[in-house]
Amino acid sequence: MEQQRFVRKNTAMFDxxxxxxxKRSRRTVFYVFLFLFxxxxxxxxxVAVFLKIKTVNINGNSRYSYDQIRxxxxxxxxxxxxxxxxxxxENAIMRALPYIGSVEINRDLPTTVDINIIEEEPYFAxxxxxxxxxxxxxxxxxxxxxxxxxxTSGLTVLKLNNVQRCIVGEYIEFVDGRTFDAIFDLYECxxxxxxxxxxxxxxxxxxxxxxxxxxxRFDVYVGDMENINIKIxxxxxxxxxxxxxxxxxxxxxxxxxxxxALS
Numbered sequence: 001m002e003q004q005r006f007v008r009k010n011t012a013m014f015d016x017x018x019x020x021x022x023k024r025s026r027r028t029v030f031y032v033f034l035f036l037f038x039x040x041x042x043x044x045x046x047v048a049v050f051l052k053i054k055t056v057n058i059n060g061n062s063r064y065s066y067d068q069i070r071x072x073x074x075x076x077x078x079x080x081x082x083x084x085x086x087x088x089x090e091n092a093i094m095r096a097l098p099y100i101g102s103v104e105i106n107r108d109l110p111t112t113v114d115i116n117i118i119e120e121e122p123y124f125a126x127x128x129x130x131x132x133x134x135x136x137x138x139x140x141x142x143x144x145x146x147x148x149x150x151x152t153s154g155l156t157v158l159k160l161n162n163v164q165r166c167i168v169g170e171y172i173e174f175v176d177g178r179t180f181d182a183i184f185d186l187y188e189c190x191x192x193x194x195x196x197x198x199x200x201x202x203x204x205x206x207x208x209x210x211x212x213x214x215x216x217r218f219d220v221y222v223g224d225m226e227n228i229n230i231k232i233x234x235x236x237x238x239x240x241x242x243x244x245x246x247x248x249x250x251x252x253x254x255x256x257x258x259x260x261a262l263s
Contacts, residue, residue: 002180003205051081051110060117063099069115072096073105081107093117098142098169099226099241123156123187127168137187137196139172158183159207159212182207182225189232223253230255 056075058066070203073089085106092124093103093115101120106112122134122142134143145152174180183204190196201213210222218239222231231252238250238258248262 036194053077053079053081053083053113054111054112056115058115058117058182061119063119064117069093069117070098071117075105075113076233081109081111081113095169098140101136101140121226122155124202125152125155126160126166126172128160133166133168135172135174135220139183140186141147141166141170141172142169144168151212156199157201159201159203178205179204179207184230185225185228186210186212188226193232193236195232214250217248219249221249221253227255234258 001217052077053091054077055120056070056073056077061069070149072092073084074092075089086107090105093100099120100117102118104116106114106116113151120136120140120142120167122140123137124135126133126135129160134145134152134155135141135158135201160174160179162175163172163178164175167250172180183202186202186204187196190199195214199212200216201211203211208224210224212222214220220235222228234254234255235250235258238252238260242260242262246262248260250261
């Protein structure tokens with residue numbers, strides 16, 4: 001008959017081992033938290049003591065001076081480099097200086113703050129209620145000028161109708177928002193075909209009867225905005241086939257067949 005052996009467990013020893021393991025675990029957790037706490041205190045001291053603003057750089061500005069931009073931001077030398085709100089200061093600059101298209105404030109640790117500016121350039125000149133407004137290519141109103149106060153030669157004349165709001169520092173608004181989209185899309189087409197510098201005037205007083213003046217040589221009837229990409233490519237192809245001193249009118253309202261009358 002097979003014999004079976006039974007070993008009596010030493011419960012006292014087993015309980016002692018479990019208590020030792022729990023103590024080791026508690027000590028490990030304690031030391032981890034202690035290390036993290038000391039590290040955070042050390043980091044806070046480093047930030048408070050060493051990360052103080054010494055230099056504020058402004059990059060990309062030409063129209064506005066360093067002092068003009070600097071006085072708009074709440075950034076103080078000697079204070080902690082994390083003591084200011086970047087977005088709040090960026091918005092303050094954008095609101096006060098209309099020619100600035102974008103601002104980005106970066107912290108260059110340990111002691112430098114960089115304010116990176118991208119300025120807008122006027123592309124359109126629009127006459128409204130006896131005043132001339134300079135607009136960027138994305139239709140931000142940059143400046144309001146009195147007649148003959150500023151030379152607008154080199155800018156594209158924008159003939160408009162049904163303008164709802166035209167306030168310096170904001171984007172122009174129309175009664176029909178599709179007019180804004182039409183102008184924006186037209187400019188994108190000009191850029192895509194590398195002719196933005198050849199457009200003397202754009203007449204969008206009616207979205208359905210758009211005209212452009214090309215180099216002062218051609219009065220171009222575009223019609224509406226349907227197939228506008230094809231129409232502008234068609235226009236460029238037509239002009240490339242003509243003599244450099246050719247002038248006249250071009251009708252590209254039908255993208256399948258253009259009418260050209262030379263003068």
